[in-house]
Amino acid sequence: MSTVKENDVVRVHYKGKLSNGQEFDSSFEREPLKVELGKGQLIPGFEKGLLDMEVNQKKTITIKKEEAYGEVNKELFQKVPNANIPETIDPKEGMELVATGQDGSEQKLRVAEVNEDHIIVDANHPLAGHDLEFELELVEIV
Numbered sequence: 001m002s003t004v005k006e007n008d009v010v011r012v013h014y015k016g017k018l019s020n021g022q023e024f025d026s027s028f029e030r031e032p033l034k035v036e037l038g039k040g041q042l043i044p045g046f047e048k049g050l051l052d053m054e055v056n057q058k059k060t061i062t063i064k065k066e067e068a069y070g071e072v073n074k075e076l077f078q079k080v081p082n083a084n085i086p087e088t089i090d091p092k093e094g095m096e097l098v099a100t101g102q103d104g105s106e107q108k109l110r111v112a113e114v115n116e117d118h119i120i121v122d123a124n125h126p127l128a129g130h131d132l133e134f135e136l137e138l139v140e141i142v
Contacts, residue, residue, distance in 0.1 A: 002141060003052045007038040009142040010050060015135040024127065032139045043068045046134060053138040063132045072129040081118050091119045 004010055011034045015026040027033050035041050037050065045063030053059065065071060085091060095111045099121075113120035 001054050003054050004037070004050050004138065004141060006051070007036070009034065009036045010138060011140040011142065012050060013137040013139060014046075017133045017135075018127075019131045019133065032137075034142070045132070049134065049136060050138070053136070055138055055141060058135070058137045060133060060135050063134065065129055065131050068130065068132050069125040069128040072124050076123040077112060078121050078123070079118050080121055085119065097121065 011032040013027045013032045015023060015028060017023050037047055042050075043063065045061070045067030048067070049059070049061035049063070089097070091097075091111045091114050093111055093114055097109045097111065099107045099109055101107065107123060109121040109123050110126065111119055112122040
């Protein structure tokens with residue numbers, strides 16, 4: 001029986017949880033994830049967990065934050081004066097925002113703190129700083 005190798009295209013179901021058991025994503029209620037390994041489409045620990053799996057195999061992997069989204073980077077927190085926030089937005093802690101750069105690129109931000117005259121936004125990935133657990137089920141090697 002063949003197993004997953006580097007650069008294979010695979011279809012996989014997954015369920016992602018934080019170390020406290022809180023689920024943050026799952027593909028089991030939709031189509032499996034189709035991905036080509038070795039292209040940087042997955043976090044390194046997820047991709048490593050798929051290697052050597054056989055079709056229909058299930059396993060649970062734990063990915064340390066260094067092999068996932070890394071540590072929380074304090075440099076990705078930024079103070080934004082209220083004058084720079086559109087009037088249509090009433091910022092609340094935890095709210096997700098999208099900032100548009102001068103070149104038209106978009107970046108997701110999370111409101112980390114709300115103050116009287118400014119907010120603090122966090123551009124870290126929401127899963128930065130967390131070890132992750134994934135239940136994997138290899139559906140197909142394409």
